[in-house]
Amino acid sequence: MxxxxxxxxxxxxxxESISNGICIILALVSVKLYTSFxxxxxxxxxxxxxxxxxxxxxxxxxLFFLGVLxxxxxxxxxxxxxxxxGKRSKNPAVVKYxxxxxxxxxxxxxxxxxxxxxxxxxxxxxxxSMSVDPKTFTGMPNNTGLDVIKLMAKVPCKEDVIFxxxxxxxxxxxxxxxxxxxxxxxxxxFLILLGALGRLxxxxxxxxxxxxxxxxxxxxxxxxxKLFDETCVLHARDFARKCVVQFFEDxxxxxxxxLPHPPFVRCHREEGEDEExxxxxxGITKQEQVDxxxxxxxxxxxxxxxTRIAYRPxxxxxxxxxxxxxxxxxx
Amino acid sequence: xxxxxxxxxxxxxxxxxFMNGICGIMALxxxxxxxxxxxxxxxxxxxxYAYGIGLLIIPPIWFFMLGFVLNNNxxxxxxxxxxPTGKRSKDPAILRYMFCSITQRSLIxxxxxxSVTLMDGKSFLCAFSIxxxxxxxxxxxxxKGMSETEKMKLLAKIPCKDLFDQQEIRVAASRYIxxxxxxxxxxxxxxMTFMAFMIRAIRPCFSQAAFLKTKYWSHYIDIxxxxxxxxxxxxxxxxxxxxxxxxxxxxxxxxRSFHRHRSNRDDSDDDDEDKxxxxxxxxxxxxxxxxxxKVLWNWHTCKPPLALRKDQPDGEDNDRLNKEVNGGPNxxxxxxxxxxxxxxxxVYYSKV
Numbered sequence: 204m205x206x207x208x209x210x211x212x213x214x215x216x217x218x219e220s221i222s223n224g225i226c227i228i229l230a231l232v233s234v235k236l237y238t239s240f241x242x243x244x245x246x247x248x249x250x251x252x253x254x255x256x257x258x259x260x261x262x263x264x265x266l267f268f269l270g271v272l273x274x275x276x277x278x279x280x281x282x283x284x285x286x287x288x289g290k291r292s293k294n295p296a297v298v299k300y301x302x303x304x305x306x307x308x309x310x311x312x313x314x315x316x317x318x319x320x321x322x323x324x325x326x327x328x329x330x331x332s333m334s335v336d337p338k339t340f341t342g343m344p345n346n347t348g349l350d351v352i353k354l355m356a357k358v359p360c361k362e363d364v365i366f367x368x369x370x371x372x373x374x375x376x377x378x379x380x381x382x383x384x385x386x387x388x389x390x391x392x393f394l395i396l397l398g399a400l401g402r403l404x405x406x407x408x409x410x411x412x413x414x415x416x417x418x419x420x421x422x423x424x425x426x427x428x429k430l431f432d433e434t435c436v437l438h439a440r441d442f443a444r445k446c447v448v449q450f451f452e453d454x455x456x457x458x459x460x461x462l463p464h465p466p467f468v469r470c471h472r473e474e475g476e477d478e479e480x481x482x483x484x485x486g487i488t489k490q491e492q493v494d495x496x497x498x499x500x501x502x503x504x505x506x507x508x509x510t511r512i513a514y515r516p517x518x519x520x521x522x523x524x525x526x527x528x529x530x531x532x533x534x
Numbered sequence: 535x536x537x538x539x540x541x542x543x544x545x546x547x548x549x550x551x552f553m554n555g556i557c558g559i560m561a562l563x564x565x566x567x568x569x570x571x572x573x574x575x576x577x578x579x580x581x582x583y584a585y586g587i588g589l590l591i592i593p594p595i596w597f598f599m600l601g602f603v604l605n606n607n608x609x610x611x612x613x614x615x616x617x618p619t620g621k622r623s624k625d626p627a628i629l630r631y632m633f634c635s636i637t638q639r640s641l642i643x644x645x646x647x648x649s650v651t652l653m654d655g656k657s658f659l660c661a662f663s664i665x666x667x668x669x670x671x672x673x674x675x676x677x678k679g680m681s682e683t684e685k686m687k688l689l690a691k692i693p694c695k696d697l698f699d700q701q702e703i704r705v706a707a708s709r710y711i712x713x714x715x716x717x718x719x720x721x722x723x724x725x726m727t728f729m730a731f732m733i734r735a736i737r738p739c740f741s742q743a744a745f746l747k748t749k750y751w752s753h754y755i756d757i758x759x760x761x762x763x764x765x766x767x768x769x770x771x772x773x774x775x776x777x778x779x780x781x782x783x784x785x786x787x788x789x790r791s792f793h794r795h796r797s798n799r800d801d802s803d804d805d806d807e808d809k810x811x812x813x814x815x816x817x818x819x820x821x822x823x824x825x826x827x828k829v830l831w832n833w834h835t836c837k838p839p840l841a842l843r844k845d846q847p848d849g850e851d852n853d854r855l856n857k858e859v860n861g862g863p864n865x866x867x868x869x870x871x872x873x874x875x876x877x878x879x880x881v882y883y884s885k886v
Contacts, residue, residue, distance in 0.1 A: 237646070240653065241653070241654070241655075243655070243709055243713055243716060244709070244713075245568065245709055245710050246706070246715040247670070250710075250713060254713055254716075254717065257717060257720065258716075258720070259627060261720045261721075261723075261724055262720065264724060265723050265724050266726045268728060268731040269726040269727060271731060271735060272727075272730060272731055272734055272735065277734075277735055278734075279734075279740065281735060281738040281739070282742065284736055285738050285739050285742065286742070296571065307886075324768060325841060360705075360709070362705065363702065363705070363706075364702045435750050435753075436753065439750065439753055439754040440757050440761075441756040442599070443754060443757045443760075443761040444761050446758060446761075447758065447761045447762050447765050450786075452766065460772045465704070480772045480775060480776060481772075481776075483768050483769060483771075483772040484772050484773060484776070484842070485769065487769065487773075488776075488841065488842035488844075489841040489842070490812070490839070490840030490841065492775075493769075496827050497766075500762065501617060501618075502617075502618050502619065502620060503618065503620035503621060504617065504620045504622045505620075505621055505622065506621040506622050507622060508854070
């Protein structure tokens with residue numbers, strides 16, 4: 204229980220780490236999606252490029268949208284951006300910080316997809332096999348009656364009868380895959396360099412003090428929204444309980460006030476549970492009363508007003524003996 | 535307070551995460567069902583299209599309805615929609631909000647089925663193989679001289695591996711159709727994600743205040759329903775307890791006093807006497823075999839009415855008070871305080 208409490212507290216205090224966790228999960232999902240996707244090159248000259256570039260571009264867009272959707276900072280940023288000024292001035296730096304944080308996290312999964320496709324090479328082979336000059340490779344089958352373009356378009360398809368066990372096909376595939384992996388590694392290197400440079404030279408340009416402030420206030424907005432939601436939930440629960448109790452009490456016709464007994468009488472009482480039982484009955488002790496209550500709950504729900512029970516005046520009792528000496532008083 | 539807060543957070547997030555969990559389980563179930571399902575195209579011109587498209591559309595409808603069935607909030611929505619206005623006005627925005635959130639959750643499993651089906655390509659192949667132009671896949675000598683119906687019959691056999699002879703043409707054609715199917719699948723996913731993005735990310739631009747209000751009240755309705763059920767359960771328990779006690783008393787003829795006169799008892803009671811006394815009370819006045827038999831017999835043949843008796847002070851007329859619907863206010867002092875006066879500021883109801 205203690206450990207669970209610690210973990211929950213950690214997560215609650217550090218919403219950035221939740222966002223990071225979700226970001227990494229999405230990146231893993233994108234890798235899994237790629238491995239489970241059955242890439243199916245059409246091997247037709249007019250459709251190869253379209254299909255491959257489509258598979259390389261559309262899933263990253265989908266993953267980007269998903270990344271923006273599941274990030275909590277999106278909602279906080281939009282709220283802060285769109286709210287009327289009211290009594291609290293707006294700080295554009297906070298909105299910018301939230302936006303850049305959200306963007307960076309949302310771009311991770313698409314980049315992972317693009318890198319994985321490039322390093323794997325299937326998509327490049329499908330898209331660019333027709334651009335390869337077949338004369339640089341030996342063993343091209345020339346008895347098929349197909350023109351060069353159509354033949355090269357079929358290179359990505361291993362199981363085609365023309366290219367069964369063909370060394371020509373394997374050579375062309377290897378060549379194009381080489382290119383694809385080179386492009387992939389270059390992009391990765393570029394991104395890492397960009398990240399490293401950004402980290403190193405940012406302190407030269409940015410005012411660290413302002414940065415600390417913006418980070419604090421963006422975290423504050425996040426926590427404030429969470430707490431507001433939480434308080435609303437607790438309030439709704441209280442409201443509902445009072446509303447229901449008030450409804451039960453209103454069914455009774457009499458307005459009997461129940462006063463507390465003074466403590467020295469209370470502690471000699473044998474069983475307090477009987478009084479509790481009576482209280483839980485709310486004076487509803489007959490079948491017809493219960494039926495009437497349930498009927499009324501459906502046909503005529505009570506209004507949403509618990510002022511009466513929330514501000515019920517407290518009865519004060521004073522106990523005196525025959526001489527008028529006060530023994531106990533609630534006043 | 536901290537522990538209460540943490541537990542409440544857990545419960546609250548638990549309810550939502552419970553619904554999200556059901557959603558995720560259904561999505562996984564739909565993907566699993568697709569992979570376990572053995573797709574067998576009929577390879578007959580008249581039935582291919584119906585089978586292929588039927589398999590694309592009917593299971594999602596089924597999953598959507600199943601999502602509604604498994605969602606607890608559907609009955610809450612129906613209740614709120616149909617209830618008479620009474621003292622509480624109805625807000626259509628709340629109904630719309632509840633319906634939207636239920637629909638959003640139910641749409642996930644069908645979307646998973648449709649995208650998995652489209653990515654796999656078999657259903658498109660089955661449905662559209664007759665519409666292929668076979669010339670682009672190989673030599674057209676295959677279909678030379680065939681009539682329309684014969685050509686359609688041949689094309690309809692493409693999805694079935696063992697029925698179609700020309701393997702290269704079959705492979706090329708199925709690759710082509712699978713390509714189109716996957717493109718459709720990705721477009722479908724892009725469209726769904728974009729719509730979700732527009733709804734979630736752009737909505738705060740419009741009517742955020744009204745949204746907060748509807749969210750609060752729709753959550754309130756849910757909590758109020760649960761509170762009412764809880765209170766009714768507690769009431770029923772107390773009702774049953776008191777009813778049974780009074781039944782036992784009726785049979786035994788003894789009155790069980792709830793409250794003993796204790797003001798002049800000293801503190802040197804030993805535990806045994808306490809225990810003996812509580813055992814004695816648990817007998818509820820039934821001490822003989824005949825009495826117990828009567829209790830058990832009457833519980834079946836003559837159950838007591840659902841009308842609880844108020845507890846009577848000593849010396850009062852039981853019948854007179856039983857006839858009153860609710861105990862009227864009594865201004866007398868009872869039992870333990872007869873050697874003290876009490877100044878009251880209000881009328882109260884006391885019991886022995």
